[in-house]
Amino acid sequence: MCCNRIMAVSVLAPSADLAPLIRAFVHAEIRESHTQILIPETGIVMALRFAGEAEFVDGFHVGHFAKAAVAGLAKVVRRVRATENGGVILVLFREQGAARVFAAPLDQLHGTIVALENLTSSSHVARLQEKLASAHNAMMRVAVVESFLRERLRGVSFDPIVDAAVRAIHTRRGALRIAPLARKLGISHDRLQKRFRCVVGASPKQLASIIRFRHVLAIRRSDASFAQLAHSVGFCDQSHFIRDFRVFTGTSPADFFRTATFCPSFWDAQTSLGAGDRP
CATH class of the missing domain: 1.10.10.60 (Homeodomain-like)
Structure with missing residues (x-):
């Protein structure tokens, strides 16, 4: 766990049944408003904010992040500005992992960040956010996310x-x-x-x-x-x-x-x- 005056970050491994799809969960609690550098990932990333607000910063352009978002692969360092007393869980998918959850061709996500409700039912996303908000710690929130993912597993095999x-x-x-x-x-x-x-x-x-x-x-x-x-x-x-x-x-x-x-x-x-x- 990385813990300082700005934020506390925990890295949690997925359950055995989801390990082929997910590399790790990153649970971050933001104590002070700051800008965090996110290096490019090798797989799709799902970001689920359970407290506070966040926005991406690209030069002079600032954009608002949806509370539940999915980021496609991109050849760019992303800079995210988070408010104090915020919190987020990042789901770091393995390279083919997201294809087991989302039906849309993943190349359509390349270089973009989209709201999760664009890829699945908005009512299910709302229920997920409610459960995350009521959870009391990182382990409980990861369990909520894993349950959400299991319900959406598609019957497809790795190529x-x-x-x-x-x-x-x-x-x-x-x-x-x-x-x-x-x-x-x-x-x-x-x-x-x-x-x-x-x-x-x-x-x-x-x-x-x-x-x-x-x-x-x-x-x-x-x-x-x-x-x-x-x-x-x-x-x-x-x-x-x-x-x-x-x-x-x-x-x-x-x-x-x-x-x-x-x-x-x-x-x-x-x-x-x-x-x-x-x-």
Whole structure:
């Protein structure tokens, strides 16, 4: 648990039956109004606010978050401003996990944040929010969310080709070409793209870019130089690395790392709980 004067964050593992779908639950209680940096995820994220308000900040643009929202994969760092005395649960889905819950093609969510009621019954969402508001602690709220998810499980199986591709991309930490990967898997490049987008919510190349960016952040915590970072994640030169980094953050690596701060437990939830692996 990460606990300071600004917020308290708990990372909770899902129950065994939901572990193939969900990497972790992140339960955050906001004590003081602040802006939190959320690094890109490798799976769909469902955010359920049980107290307070929140808004996303994009340069000079500010947008309001629905109390229950679903965020698609995106090659961008998101900045969220939360009010004091607020609270939220983040459901970090595994790459194919959200496809077991939501029927809509997940590539339609790419780069967007939509209200949960756009994907399921608004009355069910209202009931979920009521139960979360009346729960007294993180464990109780996670139990409420797990019950909600179990009721919506769809009778579909994981795509084995997509699963193999996801594992290969994670193994290479995003530093691989997709066309040779498709040939190795015995499928055309276009067919892999279509199947991947439908159940992951992004193309294989987009997922690879996200994984590589996350690897950059993990290495940077060990104080590697930018030249070392560029080389270790497969960039041919530092200038290419800096251009790609700007796509995600809107700023240079030097500026980003000088101003960005991460709660350790929140970071662990986003990086260390078995991304890309399933029991």
